[in-house]
Amino acid sequence: MQGLQPSTFRAITELFHRISGIRLVEAKQALVYGRLQKLALDEGQGQDVEAFAQRLIKGQVPDRLMVELVNRLTTNETYFFREPQHFEDLRKRAEAAKSSKEFVLWSAASSSGEEAYSIAMLLADCLGLKHPWSIYGTDLSTNMVEAARQALYPLERGRNIPTEYLKRYCRKGGGPYEGQFLMNAELRARAQFMGANLMQPLPKELPQFDIIFLRNVLIYFDAAAKADIVKRVIGRLKPQGVLYTGHAESLTGLGLPLRALAPAVYCHA
Ligand SMILES: C[S@@+](CC[C@H](N)C(=O)[O-])C[C@H]1O[C@@H](n2cnc3c(N)ncnc32)[C@H](O)[C@@H]1O
Known part of the structure; x- marks a missing residue:
């Protein structure tokens, strides 16, 4: 199965937690991988998701991509007249x-x-x-x-x-x-x-x-x-x-x- 190295997953979720306050649990591994993969593709960052994640963790990407990471990892489900x-x-x-x-x-x-x-x-x-x-x-x-x-x-x-x-x-x-x-x-x-x-x-x-x-x-x-x-x-x-x-x-x-x-x-x- 495709996925991030456990230490990379932890570092990405730490990074996201620092920015948003949201903790992504281990059960979200596939979701995080899928969203990073799509982000890498959309942004011309190549197909190696692990390497892309490492660049994000080390801050070796433009700030705009950090904002985009947060955009992609938040859950935005909503609907009219909910509750x-x-x-x-x-x-x-x-x-x-x-x-x-x-x-x-x-x-x-x-x-x-x-x-x-x-x-x-x-x-x-x-x-x-x-x-x-x-x-x-x-x-x-x-x-x-x-x-x-x-x-x-x-x-x-x-x-x-x-x-x-x-x-x-x-x-x-x-x-x-x-x-x-x-x-x-x-x-x-x-x-x-x-x-x-x-x-x-x-x-x-x-x-x-x-x-x-x-x-x-x-x-x-x-x-x-x-x-x-x-x-x-x-x-x-x-x-x-x-x-x-x-x-x-x-x-x-x-x-x-x-x-x-x-x-x-x-x-x-
Ligand atoms: C599931 S939606 C809920 C939308 C709406 N309130 C509703 O009940 O349908 C959660 C929203 O919270 C936003 N969100 C998550 N963390 C946040 C934070 N630290 N500050 C502000 N908004 C945040 C997400 O971007 C997302 O759009």
């Missing part, structure tokens, strides 16, 4: 925010933007486009930030979007965009995306938020890193703000200053 209970909860909170002077939300691991645009569709429906709401999306992967900014998705990704929202907020592409849809311009204008590593100090541009979605990213971190990330993130949560985490991501036992309002829904303690 629908959160969107039901959000609808109630948005209704309550009708009289507030702003409603600012953050999709803190926004991947290709489906989460942020699900929020945008719901808010456009619930609060309309005159109310001052806005959404920030951040991700470690520069490729994902770019994809979220483009807001162009294959038609089949729209399967979880309510039909009424598809009609109102999505534009079906023609010609070179056949088979894809674009989020409409008014919604795109409400969402801004930028790079941010949740393991590091957060960008100054991020304000204090009414609602933070931090979903399906904590799962990749050990307890200490998870606690560290949540503390940093809730530093940007307004006193009455609400944090959503993925339903598979437990925060119990981490000693965090949070109170659970419902499964995977928290506020400041």
